[in-house]
Amino acid sequence: MKKLVLLTTLLYSLFTFGQDIDTFAQFNGPYDFLAFGNTLSIGENNGNNPCVLLPQSSADLSLGIGEDVVAAFLYWASVGNGDFDVMLNGTPVSADETFSHIFQSQPYFAARADVTNLIAATGNGTYTFSGMDIPQATLQQYCGSTNFGGWAIYVIHQKPGGLPAQIKIFDGLESVSASSPSLTITVDGILISSQQLSKIAFLAWEGDRPNPVGEDLELRTVLGSYFPDNPPLNPRGNSFNSTNSWTGSDLSYQMDLDYYDLTTVTIIDTGVEYIDILLSTGQDYIMVNNIVTIVHSQLPDATIEIDDLGVLCENNNIDVEYTVFNINSTNVLPANTPIAFYAEVGAMRTLLGQTATVNDIPMNGSESGVIRLDIPIAIPSIFNLVAVVDDDGNGVGIVNETDESNNEFVRPVDLNEELLIVIPGPACMGSPVILDSGLTAPFTFAWYEASDPTTVIGTNPTLVVTADGIYYVIAEDGTCRVRSNSVPITFRPQPVANPAPDMRQCDFGT
8 A cells, every 4th residue: 555654753751741633524526625714812922912812703705606615614723721612703613622732831722623514504605703711810821922723624625627636634733832842743544646736734823923943944865855835925944924825824823724735745655654753943933733744645455344244054054234435535446446355253263254345336336235154163153354455365455546445344134043034913713924044045935834844835935824823934045045933823712802791781671
């Protein structure tokens, strides 16, 4: 599997604690993404501005024709222990995930909320963020150094006519500072098939424009090293400088909402298996809240489910109905993708049978099939049946996928369960009972009453019973023969719902 892996090590100072940047969400399809947001700070943290935050700020969303919203996520952050209930365009929003960070014994926070429905319903226009309540007394504790506040929304949207892409969001809250000057963030599971659409974006807090000291963002792979820049907005050596690449603003105080186009970068190319993203600073304190990547990725994603189990045949054969899906994908799943079925007992797996997909499965498509498995005598009656797609029977896959970790489906099996016919209800005289085998063609059927096991009394999947007896069915399908449980039927008199009262009448004559 070819991976674009962003490897991470983090040097913590004695007084720095945070949450590692890790995978949050992945989207595959003809998609792109953008970000918009704004700061709540009124100026640089240089001691010349009052330590206050604006009660609200606004930013505009502008999507093109056909660029329908797939998902949208709101991030916000500030100082203190946190406010996780805010407003967007007057609509209450509560955090789905919160992040915390402590630097030199002072707490900081960030939060994320899914606002997909709100953004999709509202569409283009101006969005106003408000309701983040940071007490003035709290702000004063950070005055002139690290007081900040702001918000941003990432929007994943359709790209009509666009190439298949893989978008991944990684979030947490990690920092660099003079006491912990380097940070390498690990984001993995990105699969790249070409440079097209390559882009990296990030949201960072507490960046300042003046007097940068060694503020760099560096990318490394086996092909080389690259310092992305975008002068004059984001020149090398001043990557965290209160800018917004999406709008071109350099007045995004204490907040960096930036992205870098990597389509022309030589280290981002087909076959690259990892990238190190190194952040560094010689002085300023910077917190990274998220990183978002997009790469051109034409890959399938095979998953499988066991839909149903047939009856256990007398020779220990069992039919397994299954469906293979290609949902989280950017390309078709090719025909002849192998499928393996195992009996799992404890940590041991025994291969029971193999098959393969028949046709190419399109994106968001599926294909169903049936396989007859032979259960060895050595397998205990109770075990886990494991279906694995893209498995050659030796635990090896042959198809590169967007996700290599979701190929299995597990279903518990109890071989003691026979073909079971359930009595449909009480048997009452005058009303027949219908027994159902639960099977269909190509099985053939022979129904019997236990007192005469040589006479077939029915050959359909169901049997209409009108007399007392003990009934069972034998069903056969080629090599599979199965006998059902025996069902006793006793017809009882119909109960009288409302018994007539005793009546007496006297004739006294006239």
